[in-house]
Amino acid sequence: MFQAGRDALADQDGIVTGIRQRTGTLLAAHALVASFLGATTVKAKGLHGFSWAALAALVLGLIIAATLLSNWKLRFAVDAPDLYSELYDEAVAEAKDDTLGWLVSAAYGYHNLRRTNAKRVKIMGVLLTGLGVLMVVQTLFWLVALR
Numbered sequence: 001m002f003q004a005g006r007d008a009l010a011d012q013d014g015i016v017t018g019i020r021q022r023t024g025t026l027l028a029a030h031a032l033v034a035s036f037l038g039a040t041t042v043k044a045k046g047l048h049g050f051s052w053a054a055l056a057a058l059v060l061g062l063i064i065a066a067t068l069l070s071n072w073k074l075r076f077a078v079d080a081p082d083l084y085s086e087l088y089d090e091a092v093a094e095a096k097d098d099t100l101g102w103l104v105s106a107a108y109g110y111h112n113l114r115r116t117n118a119k120r121v122k123i124m125g126v127l128l129t130g131l132g133v134l135m136v137v138q139t140l141f142w143l144v145a146l147r
Contacts, residue, residue: 005110012114012121016074019124023068026131030061030138037142045145054141061134064127072124074117 038058041051090105 005106005108005114009110009114012117016072016121016124019121019128020069022128023065023131026061026128026135027065029135030058030065033135033139033142034058037139037146041142041146048145050141050145054138054145057134057138057141061131061138064131064134068124068127068131072120074120075113 034054038051038054041054045051047055086105086109
């Protein structure tokens with residue numbers, strides 16, 4: 001159980017790392033689309049309805065990317081001194097009976113930590129999806145404005 005809790009928390013850490021890596025990729029894509037299509041469109045046609053919509057999609061994408069890359073106060077490890085002080089008395093009491101209930105309690109600590117992070121990780125996933133959609137929307141708006 002202890003190992004399963006640690007593994008689940010490590011998996012969640014991997015998900016967050018992946019979200020942040022994909023955010024960087026989508027941020028670069030937003031910048032490239034705005035640089036090439038946006039510059040071409042503004043030079044050829046100026047700023048008008050669809051150009052403004054594309055700029056709005058770009059700015060919203062930048063805000064979402066900054067949010068995703070900011071500190072979300074997620075924890076992926078149990079603090080060892082806290083765990084020790086919390087479970088020491090239980091472990092000492094169980095030592096006489098040669099049981100490992102304190103280890104199960106430690107496993108629940110990992111589970112509780114993962115559950116605490118879960119809502120924020122889910123929000124990060126939704127924001128990443130929105131960032132991808134905005135990249136496509138921005139591209140389409142630039143193309144329509146350029147036509």
